[in-house]
Amino acid sequence: MSLVGDAVSWPALTYEEQPWRTSDDVPMSRSARRRAKGPYLAAIVPEIRTCTPQLPPETVSVAEEAATEISRFDAELGHEIAPFAAILLRSESAASSKIENLTASARAIAQAELTGHGGGNASLIVSNERAMRAALELAGQIDGETILHMHEALLGPTQPDIAGRWRDQQVWIGGSDASPHAAMFVPPRHERVPEAIEDLIGFIDRDDLPVLAQAALAHAQFETIHPFPDGNGRTGRALIHAELRNKRLTRNVTVPVSAGLLGDTDAYFGALTAYRHGDAVPIVDQLAAAAFAAVANGRQLVDELRTVRAGWTDLVSTRRGSNTWRIADLLLRHPVVNARLIATQTGIAPQNTYRALTPLVDAGVVVEFSDKKRNQMWRSPDVLGALDAFAARAGRQRRASG
Numbered sequence: 001m002s003l004v005g006d007a008v009s010w011p012a013l014t015y016e017e018q019p020w021r022t023s024d025d026v027p028m029s030r031s032a033r034r035r036a037k038g039p040y041l042a043a044i045v046p047e048i049r050t051c052t053p054q055l056p057p058e059t060v061s062v063a064e065e066a067a068t069e070i071s072r073f074d075a076e077l078g079h080e081i082a083p084f085a086a087i088l089l090r091s092e093s094a095a096s097s098k099i100e101n102l103t104a105s106a107r108a109i110a111q112a113e114l115t116g117h118g119g120g121n122a123s124l125i126v127s128n129e130r131a132m133r134a135a136l137e138l139a140g141q142i143d144g145e146t147i148l149h150m151h152e153a154l155l156g157p158t159q160p161d162i163a164g165r166w167r168d169q170q171v172w173i174g175g176s177d178a179s180p181h182a183a184m185f186v187p188p189r190h191e192r193v194p195e196a197i198e199d200l201i202g203f204i205d206r207d208d209l210p211v212l213a214q215a216a217l218a219h220a221q222f223e224t225i226h227p228f229p230d231g232n233g234r235t236g237r238a239l240i241h242a243e244l245r246n247k248r249l250t251r252n253v254t255v256p257v258s259a260g261l262l263g264d265t266d267a268y269f270g271a272l273t274a275y276r277h278g279d280a281v282p283i284v285d286q287l288a289a290a291a292f293a294a295v296a297n298g299r300q301l302v303d304e305l306r307t308v309r310a311g312w313t314d315l316v317s318t319r320r321g322s323n324t325w326r327i328a329d330l331l332l333r334h335p336v337v338n339a340r341l342i343a344t345q346t347g348i349a350p351q352n353t354y355r356a357l358t359p360l361v362d363a364g365v366v367v368e369f370s371d372k373k374r375n376q377m378w379r380s381p382d383v384l385g386a387l388d389a390f391a392a393r394a395g396r397q398r399r400a401s402g
Contacts, residue, residue, distance in 0.1 A: 009054040010217075011046035012278030013224070018042050018170070018189060022179055036179035042170065042186045043276070045225055049202035052209065053217065053280040059288075060210070066288035067212040070244065070255050073295045078252025081302055088254050088298060106387035107379060110336035114377065127157055132254065135238035139245035142204055144197050147227075150238050155231045166193045167229045185276070187226035196225045204243060211247040215240050216287035220275040237261070240287075256298055260290030260394070293394075301390045305332055308382040315363040323348050323356035328365065335383035337366075338375060 022036040055063075081088075104112075104122040112122035113129070131154035138146045152164030167190050174184030188196060204218050222236045237258040244250045244257075261268050264286075271282035309332060318324045326346045327337070334341060339353045348356060357378065360366045366378040 010280040014044045015041040040180045045196045063212045063288045066291035074250045106384045135242040139242040193227045215243045216284045220283045256294045260294035304386040318359045331380040335380040
Protein backbone atom coordinates (compact mmCIF):
# COMPACT_ATOMS: atom_id res chain seq x y z
CA MET A 1 0.00 0.00 0.00
CA SER A 2 1.58 3.27 -1.11
CA LEU A 3 2.14 6.22 1.19
CA VAL A 4 1.03 8.46 -1.66
CA GLY A 5 -2.59 8.32 -2.70
CA ASP A 6 -5.52 10.38 -3.94
CA ALA A 7 -7.36 10.11 -0.63
CA VAL A 8 -6.43 10.00 3.01
CA SER A 9 -6.98 6.54 4.46
CA TRP A 10 -6.66 5.89 8.16
CA PRO A 11 -9.02 4.04 10.51
CA ALA A 12 -11.26 6.32 12.54
CA LEU A 13 -12.33 5.72 16.11
CA THR A 14 -15.49 3.85 16.91
CA TYR A 15 -17.34 4.08 20.21
CA GLU A 16 -19.02 1.84 22.72
CA GLU A 17 -21.70 2.64 25.25
CA GLN A 18 -20.70 2.26 28.87
CA PRO A 19 -22.78 2.55 32.06
CA TRP A 20 -22.15 5.42 34.45
CA ARG A 21 -23.31 6.12 37.99
CA THR A 22 -22.29 9.29 39.76
CA SER A 23 -21.49 8.77 43.42
CA ASP A 24 -23.94 10.35 45.81
CA ASP A 25 -20.94 11.75 47.69
CA VAL A 26 -19.99 14.04 44.80
CA PRO A 27 -21.34 17.55 45.50
CA MET A 28 -23.31 18.95 42.58
CA SER A 29 -26.61 20.60 41.75
CA ARG A 30 -29.68 18.54 40.88
CA SER A 31 -29.52 19.65 37.25
CA ALA A 32 -25.83 18.69 37.02
CA ARG A 33 -26.62 15.33 38.59
CA ARG A 34 -29.32 14.72 35.97
CA ARG A 35 -26.86 15.52 33.18
CA ALA A 36 -24.34 13.09 34.69
CA LYS A 37 -26.75 10.16 34.68
CA GLY A 38 -26.99 7.36 32.18
CA PRO A 39 -24.54 5.73 29.76
CA TYR A 40 -21.69 7.50 28.00
CA LEU A 41 -19.63 6.73 24.88
CA ALA A 42 -15.99 5.64 25.23
CA ALA A 43 -13.66 5.45 22.26
CA ILE A 44 -12.51 2.18 20.75
CA VAL A 45 -9.03 2.67 19.30
CA PRO A 46 -8.59 0.82 15.99
CA GLU A 47 -5.65 -1.49 15.41
CA ILE A 48 -2.91 0.19 13.38
CA ARG A 49 -0.13 -2.40 13.47
CA THR A 50 -0.52 -3.21 9.76
CA CYS A 51 -2.00 0.11 8.58
CA THR A 52 -0.16 2.28 6.08
CA PRO A 53 -1.46 5.81 5.49
CA GLN A 54 -2.23 7.21 2.07
CA LEU A 55 -0.73 10.68 2.30
CA PRO A 56 -0.77 13.37 -0.38
CA PRO A 57 2.56 13.90 -2.16
CA GLU A 58 3.15 17.32 -0.58
CA THR A 59 2.79 15.88 2.94
CA VAL A 60 5.22 13.05 2.17
CA SER A 61 7.70 15.51 0.68
CA VAL A 62 7.55 17.96 3.59
CA ALA A 63 7.87 15.17 6.17
CA GLU A 64 10.93 13.75 4.41
CA GLU A 65 12.49 17.21 4.14
CA ALA A 66 11.88 17.82 7.85
CA ALA A 67 13.48 14.47 8.69
CA THR A 68 16.52 15.47 6.63
CA GLU A 69 16.76 18.75 8.56
CA ILE A 70 16.69 16.91 11.88
CA SER A 71 19.37 14.49 10.73
CA ARG A 72 21.54 17.34 9.39
CA PHE A 73 21.22 19.32 12.62
CA ASP A 74 22.24 16.24 14.58
CA ALA A 75 25.16 15.42 12.28
CA GLU A 76 26.51 18.96 11.95
CA LEU A 77 26.19 20.08 15.56
CA GLY A 78 25.92 16.84 17.49
CA HIS A 79 29.60 16.41 18.33
CA GLU A 80 30.54 20.09 18.20
CA ILE A 81 27.86 21.14 20.68
CA ALA A 82 28.21 18.25 23.09
CA PRO A 83 28.47 20.82 25.94
CA PHE A 84 25.10 22.24 24.85
CA ALA A 85 23.28 18.90 24.79
CA ALA A 86 22.02 19.20 28.35
CA ILE A 87 20.75 22.71 27.63
CA LEU A 88 18.83 21.54 24.57
CA LEU A 89 17.36 18.69 26.59
CA ARG A 90 16.45 21.00 29.46
CA SER A 91 14.88 23.48 27.04
CA GLU A 92 12.94 20.71 25.35
CA SER A 93 11.70 19.45 28.70
CA ALA A 94 10.55 22.92 29.70
CA ALA A 95 8.83 23.43 26.36
CA SER A 96 7.15 20.04 26.49
CA SER A 97 5.80 20.87 29.92
CA LYS A 98 4.75 24.34 28.80
CA ILE A 99 2.26 22.77 26.41
CA GLU A 100 0.45 21.62 29.53
CA ASN A 101 0.70 25.06 31.15
CA LEU A 102 3.71 24.24 33.33
CA THR A 103 5.99 27.25 33.03
CA ALA A 104 9.08 28.35 34.92
CA SER A 105 12.11 30.50 34.19
CA ALA A 106 15.39 28.95 33.10
CA ARG A 107 16.87 30.08 36.42
CA ALA A 108 14.15 28.32 38.44
CA ILE A 109 14.57 25.13 36.42
CA ALA A 110 18.36 25.13 36.73
CA GLN A 111 18.17 25.85 40.45
CA ALA A 112 15.66 23.03 41.00
CA GLU A 113 17.91 20.69 39.06
CA LEU A 114 20.92 21.69 41.16
CA THR A 115 19.33 21.60 44.61
CA GLY A 116 16.69 18.91 44.15
CA HIS A 117 13.92 21.26 45.22
CA GLY A 118 12.33 24.49 44.10
CA GLY A 119 9.05 25.92 42.88
CA GLY A 120 6.30 23.48 41.94
CA ASN A 121 6.47 24.04 38.19
CA ALA A 122 10.26 24.01 38.08
CA SER A 123 10.36 20.68 39.91
CA LEU A 124 7.81 19.20 37.53
CA ILE A 125 9.83 20.36 34.54
CA VAL A 126 12.97 18.79 36.00
CA SER A 127 10.98 15.57 36.38
CA ASN A 128 10.09 15.88 32.72
CA GLU A 129 13.78 16.16 31.89
CA ARG A 130 14.34 12.87 33.70
CA ALA A 131 11.64 11.31 31.53
CA MET A 132 13.35 12.67 28.43
CA ARG A 133 16.64 11.18 29.53
CA ALA A 134 14.92 7.87 30.28
CA ALA A 135 13.41 7.93 26.80
CA LEU A 136 16.80 8.31 25.17
CA GLU A 137 18.46 5.73 27.41
CA LEU A 138 15.73 3.19 26.65
CA ALA A 139 15.47 3.95 22.95
CA GLY A 140 17.31 0.79 21.93
CA GLN A 141 14.15 -1.23 22.43
CA ILE A 142 10.73 0.42 22.56
CA ASP A 143 8.04 -1.68 24.20
CA GLY A 144 5.39 -1.38 26.88
CA GLU A 145 7.95 -1.61 29.67
CA THR A 146 9.92 1.24 28.07
CA ILE A 147 6.86 3.47 28.15
CA LEU A 148 6.15 2.55 31.77
CA HIS A 149 9.74 3.41 32.72
CA MET A 150 9.37 6.80 31.01
CA HIS A 151 6.20 7.47 32.96
CA GLU A 152 7.86 6.36 36.20
CA ALA A 153 10.72 8.79 35.56
CA LEU A 154 8.22 11.57 34.89
CA LEU A 155 5.78 11.16 37.78
CA GLY A 156 7.60 8.99 40.30
CA PRO A 157 8.76 11.87 42.55
CA THR A 158 5.38 13.63 42.64
CA GLN A 159 2.68 11.00 42.01
CA PRO A 160 4.16 7.64 43.03
CA ASP A 161 0.72 6.05 43.39
CA ILE A 162 0.09 6.19 39.62
CA ALA A 163 3.63 6.40 38.21
CA GLY A 164 4.78 3.60 35.94
CA ARG A 165 1.48 1.74 35.68
CA TRP A 166 -1.40 1.76 33.21
CA ARG A 167 -4.55 3.50 34.38
CA ASP A 168 -7.22 1.40 36.10
CA GLN A 169 -10.17 3.73 35.61
CA GLN A 170 -11.98 5.73 32.96
CA VAL A 171 -10.52 9.16 32.18
CA TRP A 172 -11.79 11.95 29.97
CA ILE A 173 -10.62 15.27 28.58
CA GLY A 174 -12.59 18.46 29.18
CA GLY A 175 -16.12 18.81 30.47
CA SER A 176 -16.96 18.21 34.12
CA ASP A 177 -14.90 16.44 36.74
CA ALA A 178 -18.08 14.66 37.86
CA SER A 179 -18.70 12.56 34.75
CA PRO A 180 -17.56 12.04 31.14
CA HIS A 181 -20.88 13.02 29.60
CA ALA A 182 -19.85 16.53 28.48
CA ALA A 183 -16.21 15.69 27.76
CA MET A 184 -14.43 16.79 24.58
CA PHE A 185 -12.90 13.33 24.28
CA VAL A 186 -13.33 10.07 26.19
CA PRO A 187 -10.42 7.63 25.67
CA PRO A 188 -11.00 3.87 25.68
CA ARG A 189 -11.96 2.16 28.91
CA HIS A 190 -8.97 1.06 30.91
CA GLU A 191 -9.41 -2.65 30.19
CA ARG A 192 -8.54 -1.95 26.54
CA VAL A 193 -5.26 -0.12 27.28
CA PRO A 194 -2.72 -3.01 27.40
CA GLU A 195 -3.93 -4.49 24.10
CA ALA A 196 -3.96 -1.08 22.43
CA ILE A 197 -0.39 -0.38 23.61
CA GLU A 198 0.76 -3.77 22.30
CA ASP A 199 -0.73 -2.91 18.89
CA LEU A 200 0.98 0.51 18.98
CA ILE A 201 4.35 -1.11 19.73
CA GLY A 202 3.84 -3.33 16.69
CA PHE A 203 3.32 -0.22 14.56
CA ILE A 204 6.40 1.53 16.00
CA ASP A 205 8.49 -1.57 15.36
CA ARG A 206 7.88 -1.46 11.60
CA ASP A 207 10.73 -0.37 9.34
CA ASP A 208 8.77 0.20 6.11
CA LEU A 209 7.51 3.73 6.87
CA PRO A 210 9.19 7.16 6.72
CA VAL A 211 10.40 7.86 10.23
CA LEU A 212 8.83 11.26 10.85
CA ALA A 213 5.41 10.26 9.52
CA GLN A 214 5.56 7.07 11.56
CA ALA A 215 6.50 9.00 14.72
CA ALA A 216 3.64 11.47 14.17
CA LEU A 217 1.04 8.74 13.77
CA ALA A 218 2.39 6.77 16.72
CA HIS A 219 2.27 9.92 18.85
CA ALA A 220 -1.36 10.59 17.92
CA GLN A 221 -2.29 6.98 18.62
CA PHE A 222 -0.59 7.11 22.02
CA GLU A 223 -2.40 10.32 22.98
CA THR A 224 -5.68 8.75 21.84
CA ILE A 225 -5.14 5.64 23.97
CA HIS A 226 -4.32 7.98 26.88
CA PRO A 227 -2.93 5.09 28.93
CA PHE A 228 -2.23 6.99 32.16
CA PRO A 229 -4.34 9.04 34.58
CA ASP A 230 -1.86 11.92 34.19
CA GLY A 231 1.33 12.72 32.29
CA ASN A 232 0.17 11.37 28.92
CA GLY A 233 1.24 14.43 26.93
CA ARG A 234 4.74 14.63 28.34
CA THR A 235 5.29 10.88 28.13
CA GLY A 236 4.00 10.87 24.56
CA ARG A 237 6.37 13.62 23.50
CA ALA A 238 9.28 11.84 25.19
CA LEU A 239 8.29 8.79 23.16
CA ILE A 240 8.78 10.83 19.96
CA HIS A 241 12.43 11.32 20.87
CA ALA A 242 12.87 7.66 21.69
CA GLU A 243 11.53 6.80 18.23
CA LEU A 244 13.81 9.30 16.47
CA ARG A 245 16.80 7.84 18.33
CA ASN A 246 15.63 4.25 17.78
CA LYS A 247 15.31 4.81 14.04
CA ARG A 248 18.73 6.56 14.06
CA LEU A 249 17.38 9.84 12.74
CA THR A 250 19.15 11.39 15.73
CA ARG A 251 22.28 10.00 17.35
CA ASN A 252 23.92 12.81 19.29
CA VAL A 253 21.52 15.48 20.51
CA THR A 254 17.87 15.96 21.34
CA VAL A 255 16.27 18.13 18.68
CA PRO A 256 13.63 20.16 20.59
CA VAL A 257 10.60 19.01 18.59
CA SER A 258 8.10 19.57 21.40
CA ALA A 259 9.26 23.17 21.54
CA GLY A 260 8.29 23.41 17.87
CA LEU A 261 4.82 22.09 18.70
CA LEU A 262 4.39 25.13 20.95
CA GLY A 263 4.20 27.32 17.86
CA ASP A 264 0.49 26.66 17.43
CA THR A 265 -1.12 24.59 20.15
CA ASP A 266 -4.61 24.99 18.65
CA ALA A 267 -3.41 23.40 15.43
CA TYR A 268 -1.68 20.63 17.37
CA PHE A 269 -4.78 19.66 19.32
CA GLY A 270 -6.86 20.08 16.18
CA ALA A 271 -4.57 17.62 14.41
CA LEU A 272 -5.13 15.07 17.17
CA THR A 273 -8.88 15.48 16.72
CA ALA A 274 -8.59 15.04 12.95
CA TYR A 275 -6.51 11.89 13.48
CA ARG A 276 -9.28 10.41 15.61
CA HIS A 277 -11.73 11.09 12.78
CA GLY A 278 -9.58 9.22 10.27
CA ASP A 279 -7.47 12.03 8.78
CA ALA A 280 -3.76 11.31 9.22
CA VAL A 281 -2.48 14.33 7.30
CA PRO A 282 -2.71 17.15 9.89
CA ILE A 283 -0.67 15.41 12.59
CA VAL A 284 2.08 14.53 10.10
CA ASP A 285 2.07 18.13 8.87
CA GLN A 286 2.21 19.41 12.46
CA LEU A 287 5.19 17.29 13.42
CA ALA A 288 7.02 18.27 10.24
CA ALA A 289 6.35 21.97 10.94
CA ALA A 290 7.45 21.45 14.55
CA ALA A 291 10.67 19.86 13.35
CA PHE A 292 11.51 22.81 11.07
CA ALA A 293 10.74 25.27 13.88
CA ALA A 294 12.71 23.24 16.41
CA VAL A 295 15.80 23.00 14.23
CA ALA A 296 15.74 26.73 13.45
CA ASN A 297 15.26 27.61 17.12
CA GLY A 298 17.93 25.14 18.19
CA ARG A 299 20.42 26.60 15.73
CA GLN A 300 19.69 30.10 17.00
CA LEU A 301 20.21 28.97 20.60
CA VAL A 302 23.54 27.41 19.69
CA ASP A 303 24.61 30.58 17.87
CA GLU A 304 23.68 32.73 20.86
CA LEU A 305 25.56 30.48 23.28
CA ARG A 306 28.63 30.60 21.06
CA THR A 307 28.40 34.39 21.03
CA VAL A 308 28.08 34.44 24.82
CA ARG A 309 31.13 32.22 25.26
CA ALA A 310 33.19 34.28 22.80
CA GLY A 311 32.22 37.47 24.63
CA TRP A 312 33.52 36.09 27.90
CA THR A 313 36.96 35.72 26.33
CA ASP A 314 37.08 39.51 25.91
CA LEU A 315 35.75 40.22 29.39
CA VAL A 316 37.74 37.85 31.57
CA SER A 317 41.42 38.43 32.23
CA THR A 318 43.02 35.12 33.10
CA ARG A 319 45.36 32.69 31.39
CA ARG A 320 44.06 30.22 28.85
CA GLY A 321 43.51 26.73 30.25
CA SER A 322 43.02 27.94 33.81
CA ASN A 323 40.36 26.60 36.16
CA THR A 324 38.37 29.77 35.51
CA TRP A 325 37.79 28.74 31.90
CA ARG A 326 36.82 25.24 32.92
CA ILE A 327 34.08 26.76 35.04
CA ALA A 328 33.09 29.04 32.15
CA ASP A 329 32.60 26.02 29.90
CA LEU A 330 30.60 24.30 32.64
CA LEU A 331 28.21 27.27 32.77
CA LEU A 332 27.10 26.50 29.22
CA ARG A 333 25.80 23.16 30.43
CA HIS A 334 24.77 24.26 33.94
CA PRO A 335 23.96 27.98 34.16
CA VAL A 336 23.40 27.69 37.94
CA VAL A 337 26.29 26.14 39.89
CA ASN A 338 27.56 25.59 43.39
CA ALA A 339 30.96 24.47 44.67
CA ARG A 340 29.90 20.83 44.81
CA LEU A 341 28.74 20.76 41.18
CA ILE A 342 31.91 22.53 40.06
CA ALA A 343 34.06 19.98 41.89
CA THR A 344 32.07 17.04 40.51
CA GLN A 345 32.04 18.23 36.91
CA THR A 346 35.52 19.77 36.61
CA GLY A 347 37.63 18.11 39.30
CA ILE A 348 38.53 21.50 40.79
CA ALA A 349 39.12 21.10 44.52
CA PRO A 350 36.47 22.91 46.61
CA GLN A 351 39.12 25.07 48.30
CA ASN A 352 40.17 26.37 44.86
CA THR A 353 36.65 27.06 43.59
CA TYR A 354 36.29 30.60 44.91
CA ARG A 355 39.65 31.72 43.55
CA ALA A 356 38.75 30.33 40.11
CA LEU A 357 35.33 32.03 40.21
CA THR A 358 36.64 35.47 41.13
CA PRO A 359 37.57 36.59 37.57
CA LEU A 360 34.12 35.50 36.37
CA VAL A 361 32.40 37.38 39.18
CA ASP A 362 34.50 40.50 38.58
CA ALA A 363 33.61 40.45 34.88
CA GLY A 364 29.89 39.95 35.54
CA VAL A 365 29.89 36.55 33.85
CA VAL A 366 28.44 34.99 37.00
CA VAL A 367 26.46 36.48 39.86
CA GLU A 368 26.38 35.07 43.37
CA PHE A 369 22.73 35.08 44.39
CA SER A 370 22.43 33.02 47.57
CA ASP A 371 22.63 34.88 50.86
CA LYS A 372 24.29 32.09 52.78
CA LYS A 373 27.94 31.62 53.54
CA ARG A 374 27.46 27.90 53.09
CA ASN A 375 25.87 26.36 50.00
CA GLN A 376 26.54 29.44 47.90
CA MET A 377 25.25 29.40 44.33
CA TRP A 378 26.21 31.36 41.24
CA ARG A 379 24.24 31.97 38.05
CA SER A 380 25.15 33.04 34.54
CA PRO A 381 22.72 35.79 33.41
CA ASP A 382 23.91 35.48 29.80
CA VAL A 383 23.21 31.76 29.49
CA LEU A 384 19.92 31.99 31.37
CA GLY A 385 18.90 34.87 29.12
CA ALA A 386 19.60 32.78 26.02
CA LEU A 387 17.50 29.93 27.41
CA ASP A 388 14.59 32.21 28.29
CA ALA A 389 14.77 33.74 24.79
CA PHE A 390 14.66 30.22 23.34
CA ALA A 391 11.52 29.44 25.36
CA ALA A 392 9.93 32.75 24.34
CA ARG A 393 10.53 32.03 20.65
CA ALA A 394 9.12 28.54 21.03
CA GLY A 395 6.01 29.93 22.68
CA ARG A 396 5.13 32.45 19.99
CA GLN A 397 1.91 31.73 18.17
CA ARG A 398 2.20 31.54 14.41
CA ARG A 399 -0.36 33.70 12.68
CA ALA A 400 -2.54 31.97 10.17
CA SER A 401 -2.01 33.14 6.61
CA GLY A 402 -4.93 34.74 4.83
